[in-house]
Amino acid sequence: MHTLEHNESEIEINEAGVDLGGLMTVLSKHLYSTPVVALRELVQNSHDSIVRRRIEDKGSFESEIRITVDRQLKTLTISDSGAGLTLEEIHQFLATVGVGYTRTLRAQNEDNDGLIGMFGLGFLSAFVLASKVQVRTCSYQTPTITHLYQSRNAQNYTATLTEHRCSVGTDVILTLNDSYKELASEQELRRLLSHYCILLNEPIYIGEESEALNNETPPWRITEDVHPIQLQKRRLAFAKKFEMNFEPITTIPIYESVLRHDLEKPVNNDLSPVEKDLKGLLWIQDGAFYGTSDNRNLAVFVRGMLLDDDAKDLLPTWAGFMGGVIESQKLTPTASRETLQKDSYYYEVKHAISELLIEGLASIAENQPEAWRRILTRHNEALLAASLCDERLFAILQDRVKIPSSQGEITVNKLSNKDRKIHVMLSEEAGFEDMIFRTLKIPVAYGHRYAVIPFLRKWASINNVTLIELGTEKGNQHFFIKEELASSTLEILSEGLCDNEHLIVASFLPQELPLVVVPDREAILKNRLESDEADKRIASAALDLVRQFTKKIESRPEIRLFINSKNSAIAFLIEEIQKGNSVSQSLLLLKAMKTIMTASGDSQANVNLSQALYNVSELVKKMSN
Numbered sequence: 001m002h003t004l005e006h007n008e009s010e011i012e013i014n015e016a017g018v019d020l021g022g023l024m025t026v027l028s029k030h031l032y033s034t035p036v037v038a039l040r041e042l043v044q045n046s047h048d049s050i051v052r053r054r055i056e057d058k059g060s061f062e063s064e065i066r067i068t069v070d071r072q073l074k075t076l077t078i079s080d081s082g083a084g085l086t087l088e089e090i091h092q093f094l095a096t097v098g099v100g101y102t103r104t105l106r107a108q109n110e111d112n113d114g115l116i117g118m119f120g121l122g123f124l125s126a127f128v129l130a131s132k133v134q135v136r137t138c139s140y141q142t143p144t145i146t147h148l149y150q151s152r153n154a155q156n157y158t159a160t161l162t163e164h165r166c167s168v169g170t171d172v173i174l175t176l177n178d179s180y181k182e183l184a185s186e187q188e189l190r191r192l193l194s195h196y197c198i199l200l201n202e203p204i205y206i207g208e209e210s211e212a213l214n215n216e217t218p219p220w221r222i223t224e225d226v227h228p229i230q231l232q233k234r235r236l237a238f239a240k241k242f243e244m245n246f247e248p249i250t251t252i253p254i255y256e257s258v259l260r261h262d263l264e265k266p267v268n269n270d271l272s273p274v275e276k277d278l279k280g281l282l283w284i285q286d287g288a289f290y291g292t293s294d295n296r297n298l299a300v301f302v303r304g305m306l307l308d309d310d311a312k313d314l315l316p317t318w319a320g321f322m323g324g325v326i327e328s329q330k331l332t333p334t335a336s337r338e339t340l341q342k343d344s345y346y347y348e349v350k351h352a353i354s355e356l357l358i359e360g361l362a363s364i365a366e367n368q369p370e371a372w373r374r375i376l377t378r379h380n381e382a383l384l385a386a387s388l389c390d391e392r393l394f395a396i397l398q399d400r401v402k403i404p405s406s407q408g409e410i411t412v413n414k415l416s417n418k419d420r421k422i423h424v425m426l427s428e429e430a431g432f433e434d435m436i437f438r439t440l441k442i443p444v445a446y447g448h449r450y451a452v453i454p455f456l457r458k459w460a461s462i463n464n465v466t467l468i469e470l471g472t473e474k475g476n477q478h479f480f481i482k483e484e485l486a487s488s489t490l491e492i493l494s495e496g497l498c499d500n501e502h503l504i505v506a507s508f509l510p511q512e513l514p515l516v517v518v519p520d521r522e523a524i525l526k527n528r529l530e531s532d533e534a535d536k537r538i539a540s541a542a543l544d545l546v547r548q549f550t551k552k553i554e555s556r557p558e559i560r561l562f563i564n565s566k567n568s569a570i571a572f573l574i575e576e577i578q579k580g581n582s583v584s585q586s587l588l589l590l591k592a593m594k595t596i597m598t599a600s601g602d603s604q605a606n607v608n609l610s611q612a613l614y615n616v617s618e619l620v621k622k623m624s625n
C-alpha cells in the first residue's frame with residue numbers, strides 16, 4: 001500500500017470550491033458591526049494612499065481627503081490627493097480580495113509611517129453602502145491618464161480609461177443604497193467622521209469647507225511651548241469631547257515626561273516599547289450614575305483611526321470613575337478593525353495604564369489639592385475599594401478616604417481612639433451598637449457599606465490597631481467581658497428578663513446601660529453578602545456553596561441578652577437574688593425596658609411592645625401607691 005507521501009504523483013489534487021458570492025456577502029456585510037464603518041475604511045484607504053505618495057513620489061503635493069455629496073444623484077464621494085492606482089494596480093490590488101498594496105508597502109518600510117490597512121478587505125465594505133461603486137484614479141506613475149473602475153457587486157468589474165482627473169489622486173464614488181441615503185448629508189458625515197477620524201494625521205474636509213474637521217491638535221501632539229495652565233485647559237477641553245456623561249475633574253497625561261522631554265531630545269532608547277508608543281490622556285469623571293459604579297470609558301485609536309470607543313477592559317476594574325483616550329501605533333486590530341487583539345502587547349498596555357493611573361492619582365493628591373478634594377468627595381466609596389487593589393493606592397488613600405460612621409463620614413485615623421481600637425458595626429440598622437456608641441460618644445464605623453470592613457481590617461493590621469467588629473463572636477468578646485454566675489441566679493434572671501434570647505452576664509460600657517439585646521449580626525451580614533453574590537450572577541455551583549455556608553450560620557443561636565454587671569441596678573439585683581430576696585417587680589420593669597429598646601432600635605424586631613408598655617404603666621402605678 002502506498003502512502004500519500006510516497007506516491008503523491010498518483011493522487012489527484014483537487015481544488016477546494018469557493019462560493020465567491022457567499023464569501024463576498026460575509027466579508028462585505030457581516031465583518032463589521034455597522035455598515036457606516038465602510039466610510040471609515042474608505043477614508044483610511046485615502047489616508048494610506050497619501051502616505052504611499054509621500055514615500056514613493058518625490059514631488060511635493062498638498063495632502064487632502066475631501067468628502068462630498070450629491071443629494072440629487074444620491075452619491076457620496078471620497079477624494080484624495082494620494083498616490084492613485086495604475087490600471088495594473090487596479091486589477092492587482094483594488095479588485096483582488098485579500099490583496100492590498102498597503103501590506104507590501106508596510107513590509108518594505110520599517111517605520112510604517114502610520115499606514116493603517118493590512119488585510120486587503122476594507123474596500124469591499126463600500127458595496128454594503130452602495131449599489132454602484134466607481135473609482136476614478138490617476139496614479140503619480142502615469143499622471144497624464146485617469147482610469148475608471150466600476151462595479152455593482154465587487155465580483156464583476158470594468159476598468160477603462162476615462163476623462164482625465166487633472167491631478168494625481170483618487171475619487172471613490174458611491175451611489176448609495178436607498179437604506180443609506182441619509183449619508184448624503186454633510187452634517188451626518190461630519191458627525192460620523194469627527195468620531196472616527198479626529199486623530200487622523202491627514203486633513204479631512206467636508207463639502208467645500210476649507211477647514212479640516214480634524215484640525216485640532218490633540219494635547220499630546222502639541223510641540224510648541226505652552227504654559228502648563230493652558231495645557232491643562234486644553235487637555236480638559238479635549239477630554240470633554242470623549243466624555244459624554246460627566247465633566248472631567250482633572251486629567252492624567254500619558255507619559256508626559258517622555259513627550260515633553262522628546263521636544264528637546266530624540267527618543268530615549270531606555271524607554272520600554274509601550275513608553276515609546278502609547279500616547280493620550282486619562283481623566284477622572286466628576287460624578288457617577290446612581291446604581292452603577294463602573295463608568296469606565298476608553299477610546300482607542302490605532303494609527304489615528306478610532307478602533308474601539310468602548311475599550312474599558314484596558315482600564316483596571318477598580319477605576320470605575322476613569323475615562324481616557326489613547327493612541328497607539330502598535331496595538332493590533334482584529335479584521336473588522338472594531339476591536340483589539342488580546343495579544344501580549346495588549347496586556348502590556350493594560351498594565352501600563354494601570355501604573356499610569358496609580359502614579360497619576362498620587363501626583364494629583366500631592367499637587368492638585370482642589371481637584372483631589374473633589375475626587376475624594378465624588379468617588380470616596382470607589383476609592384475605598386480601589387485602595388484594596390494595590391499597595392501604592394492604599395498608601396495614598398489610607399488616611400484620605402472617608403469612612404461612614406456614627407459621627408458622619410470621617411477619616412479612619414479619627415475612628416481610632418486612645419486605646420488604639422477601632423469599632424465597626426456590621427448592621428445597617430441603628431441597633432444596640434449605635435446606641436452604645438452614642439452614649440459613649442466614640443465613633444463607630446458602619447461596616448455594612450461596600451469595602452469598609454476589608455479596608456478597616458487592612459488599615460488596622462498595618463497601623464497596629466485593634467479592630468473590633470461588633471456583632472461578630474470575636475468582636476463581642478472584646479466588648480462584652482463575660483462573667484460567671486451561679487446557675488440558680490442565672491435561671492431567675494433569665495426567667496424574669498428573656499423572651500427568646502440567650503442570657504449572658506458581662507461587664508461592658510457604658511455602665512449606665514443595664515442590658516442590651518444583641519442579634520447575630522454575622523448571620524445577617526452573610527445573608528446580605530449572599531444576595532450580593534447572587535446579583536453578580538455568579539456560577540450557580542458557587543452560589544450553592546455560599547448557601548450551604550450561610551445555612552450553617554443561620555442555625556446558630558441567634559439573639560443574646562447581655563446584662564451589665566458594671567451597672568449598679570444589675571449588681572444590686574444579683575446581690576438580692578443571691579440573698580434569696582424576690583426581685584420580680586424590678587425584673588418586670590427591666591424586661592419592659594428591654595422590649596422598648598429593642599423595638600426602637602430595630603423596626604423588624606418581633607417583640608410585644610404593647611405588653612411592655614402596659615407593664616411599665618402598671619409598675620408606675622404600684623410605685624406611687
Ligand SMILES: Nc1ncnc2c1ncn2[C@@H]1O[C@H](COP(=O)(O)OP(=O)(O)OP(=O)(O)O)[C@@H](O)[C@H]1O
Nearest residue numbers: 045049093094100101102117118119120121122123
Ligand atoms: N483611495 C485609494 N487610493 C489608492 N489606492 C487605493 C485606494 N483605496 C484602495 N486602494 C488600494 O486597494 C487596496 C485594497 O484596499 P482595501 O481597503 O481592500 O485593503 P487595505 O486597505 O490594504 O487593507 P484593510 O483591509 O486592512 O483596509 C489597498 O491596499 C490599496 O492598494
